[in-house]
Amino acid sequence: MSGPETVDRVLLTAAVVVLVVAGMLLLVRIWRGPSMLDRAIALDVCAALIIAGLGARSAAALDSFYFPIMLVLAFLGFTGSVGIARFIAVRDRPPAHRRPAGKEGKG
Template sequence: MTFVWIAAGAMLSLAALATMFRMLLGPTTLDRLVALDTLVAVTMCAIGTWAAFSLDTTVTYSLTALALITFIGSVSVARFRVPDVADPADKGPSR
């Protein structure tokens, strides 16, 4: 059973590392936002794995808090972000 916990920890660590790599190299703010949401989801999975490993359910309250904060943050950024413009002369589609 120890192998399962080690494998789960290794996979979660690799997922977090790959997500941070994408967050640092993302060309647009939306790429970085998706990477941040993914990193929080991986963190939530790690907390759930820790709760199952330690048989301690007191840490599961943090899962609810992370889910609510991430949802509100993602909706806020998606609503109020300024579109990325590659060329300052290009203002986007004309209306």
């Protein structure tokens, strides 16, 4: 193996190790929470880690087969994050301020 090929292998191995460690930390964040928003962000990061893992696999194999899959996963991750954010925004919206009955017009 030549010098550049060795450097490529070392960098790809380091990237995979970082992705695995990030995945383990991500699972801890999903498990512990503490809030629903933390879990939602962790799931969005999970999609990004899967995309990064596919990118590393594609670079290691010198194959562009995974690029359309990565694009679809990025789209699904984005739409999922927007959907979860809208759900949380509706759920956490404070109730509308209402005046007590019989108090209209009195200041």
